[in-house]
Amino acid sequence: MHAGYELVWMAAERTPNQFAIVDDRTERRLTYRELIVEVDMLAAGMSARGIKAGSRVATALPTTFEHCLAVLALMRLNAVPALLNFRLKPEEIAGLCQFCDIEGAVLRDDPVLVETVAAQLPKGAPVWTVGGNIVGAENFADCRGQDGSLKPYKKPADTEAAFLFFTSGTTGLPKAVVLSHRATEHRILWLSTQGGLRQGVHNRALGCMPLSHVIGFYGVFLTSLAFNGTFFVISEFNPVKVVDLIDREQLTYLFCVPTMFSAMTSAPNYTPNKFSSVELALYGGISIDPDLLKIIDREWGGNVRHIYGTTETMCSLSNSDPVGQHATLRAAYYTRSRLIRINGDGVDDVVAVGEQGELIVDATVDTIFTEYLNNPEATAAKKRDGWYFTGDIFLKEANGDITLVGRVDDMIRSGGESIHPEEVEVVLQEHQAITAVCVVGIPDPKWGQIVVACVKGRTTASLKTAEEIDAYCTGSALARFKRPKAYYFIENLPKNAADKVVRHSLRDIVIAAQADHSADFHLVA
Numbered sequence: 001m002h003a004g005y006e007l008v009w010m011a012a013e014r015t016p017n018q019f020a021i022v023d024d025r026t027e028r029r030l031t032y033r034e035l036i037v038e039v040d041m042l043a044a045g046m047s048a049r050g051i052k053a054g055s056r057v058a059t060a061l062p063t064t065f066e067h068c069l070a071v072l073a074l075m076r077l078n079a080v081p082a083l084l085n086f087r088l089k090p091e092e093i094a095g096l097c098q099f100c101d102i103e104g105a106v107l108r109d110d111p112v113l114v115e116t117v118a119a120q121l122p123k124g125a126p127v128w129t130v131g132g133n134i135v136g137a138e139n140f141a142d143c144r145g146q147d148g149s150l151k152p153y154k155k156p157a158d159t160e161a162a163f164l165f166f167t168s169g170t171t172g173l174p175k176a177v178v179l180s181h182r183a184t185e186h187r188i189l190w191l192s193t194q195g196g197l198r199q200g201v202h203n204r205a206l207g208c209m210p211l212s213h214v215i216g217f218y219g220v221f222l223t224s225l226a227f228n229g230t231f232f233v234i235s236e237f238n239p240v241k242v243v244d245l246i247d248r249e250q251l252t253y254l255f256c257v258p259t260m261f262s263a264m265t266s267a268p269n270y271t272p273n274k275f276s277s278v279e280l281a282l283y284g285g286i287s288i289d290p291d292l293l294k295i296i297d298r299e300w301g302g303n304v305r306h307i308y309g310t311t312e313t314m315c316s317l318s319n320s321d322p323v324g325q326h327a328t329l330r331a332a333y334y335t336r337s338r339l340i341r342i343n344g345d346g347v348d349d350v351v352a353v354g355e356q357g358e359l360i361v362d363a364t365v366d367t368i369f370t371e372y373l374n375n376p377e378a379t380a381a382k383k384r385d386g387w388y389f390t391g392d393i394f395l396k397e398a399n400g401d402i403t404l405v406g407r408v409d410d411m412i413r414s415g416g417e418s419i420h421p422e423e424v425e426v427v428l429q430e431h432q433a434i435t436a437v438c439v440v441g442i443p444d445p446k447w448g449q450i451v452v453a454c455v456k457g458r459t460t461a462s463l464k465t466a467e468e469i470d471a472y473c474t475g476s477a478l479a480r481f482k483r484p485k486a487y488y489f490i491e492n493l494p495k496n497a498a499d500k501v502v503r504h505s506l507r508d509i510v511i512a513a514q515a516d517h518s519a520d521f522h523l524v525a
């Protein structure tokens with residue numbers, strides 16, 4: 001087994017003078033040799049401030065140059081980076097730090113964030129900020145150790161925790177997904193066997209996906225470095241700049257959510273010839289709009305492929321075109337998977353052609369997560385009888401392809417982020433003018449799905465406007481991206497005999513209301 005750090009280090013041995021990382025803000029370019037020197041210096045700085053093998057250190061940053069270096073420095077120490085979504089509110093980030101026994105943090109230069117997080121860390125734990133100087137934190141630029149103070153790298157056990165990623169739950173804090181060193185190596189390898197990425201210096205990767213999700217982290221960042229490629233950092237997703245970069249730097253490799261592809265092709269400076277260098281364009285996270293797929297398939301130089309996976313398994317399905325249809329999926333090498341009947345007779349109750357079932361994947365493969373940290377019940381619910389239960393429902397086609405049709409729960413996928421209706425509902429229920437609320441996801445060409453809150457007021461007159469409720473959400477602990485993008489004002493929520501709101505009926509009502517331009521359906525500006 002090779003740990004992630006070793007894979008990058010070996011790449012540096014192979015091609016020391018190849019560019020490894022390019023910063024979009026400073027135009028700074030580090031060769032692999034320079035990268036290793038820089039990472040050692042940072043690791044020595046972190047080590048001098050108490051970070052050691054096994055220390056869990058949170059990062060909550062966009063995909064910046066510093067974020068990349070911070071994670072590599074932590075990997076150099078065999079510390080455990082906990083990669084948090086920078087779009088979460090400070091209280092949620094701080095709550096996760098407490099839950100995960102975090103011993104240090106690298107954060108945005110936001111005084112409220114620094115203060116809230118620092119309050120949850122052990123006394124004296126280091127907090128670094130990227131950007132300006134903040135009271136109570138050290139500027140990350142100053143985190144440098146003495147030359148020669150760093151101990152030689154020590155190989156960890158393959159089962160040891162390498163990273164923590166986070167996946168939102170129905171209510172409460174997101175779950176912390178523990179990924180081992182062994183899983184890391186296999187997730188990188190997987191990008192070659194399934195993703196179709198070949199090792200070599202020809203790889204020029206677009207670094208716009210968040211490092212806090214496994215596509216951005218393994219699928220683009222770590223794989224690019226382990227494979228001797230060049231990682232082009234995009235600190236803020238701006239489609240115009242991305243289109244220019246792809247053209248100017250002749251990028252070869254993209255792995256994005258379709259929302260980003262849509263933004264790129266709609267950018268005013270987009271022309272198909274600017275994408276002629278692209279050899280491989282992978283997408284995942286949400287299903288793609290069929291019209292968008294046609295455009296990128298026709299207009300981009302490379303192979304366009306759909307990759308299905310989850311944080312817990314990384315990957316289990318891919319588009320195996322030309323065997324499959326271009327937009328469908330197939331069981332992928334090497335993870336065994338099957339569709340089983342929902343509420344059926346267990347893992348051997350496999351569906352027939354033309355039927356729908358939940359996708360379960362082999363939980364004994366090397367890419368699988370270890371557990372949800374401090375949450376044996378959740379682990380047991382998702383990982384049982386040797387299988388991992390994805391919660392995704394697929395239709396089994398006659399030709400062997402399978403098509404994603406829905407979820408066993410009500411989880412919404414927006415722009416590649418998972419949002420559970422319950423976590424939005426608990427916030428809206430607290431609003432004093434709202435007496436009943438039910439949140440649904442409806443299809444959307446840009447986001448895949450958008451969050452819509454169906455609300456009932458005490459009286460019609462007492463109910464606030466959509467804008468007022470939106471402002472209330474903004475001031476709450478709910479992350480901004482999870483806020484409803486539309487409200488539907490409804491007197492009678494559809495209920496079943498048990499007096500429970502029937503979410504799927506409500507979703508159909510909302511879809512119809514949107515199509516009919518109903519006066520009760522309000523998009524939030």
Ligand code: 01A
Binds near residue numbers: 210213237311481482
């Ligand atoms: O009202 P405002 O100002 O707050 O509105 C802002 C944001 O709140 C809002 N926003 C969103 C989302 C979202 N996902 N859904 C709904 N609303 N993101 C942002 O949009 C307004 C503009 O804000 P921004 O920060 O300038 O937005 P952008 O930078 O344009 O962000 C949009 C992106 C699509 C780029 C962003 O959401 C993003 O980076 N999404 C990618 C998420 C991701 O990495 N997903 C992968 C998950 S890994 C699990 C998985 O599915 C998988 C799949 C395959 C795992 C393994 C495999 Cl193999």
Ligand code: MG
Binds near residue numbers: 237238
């Ligand atoms: Mg933006």
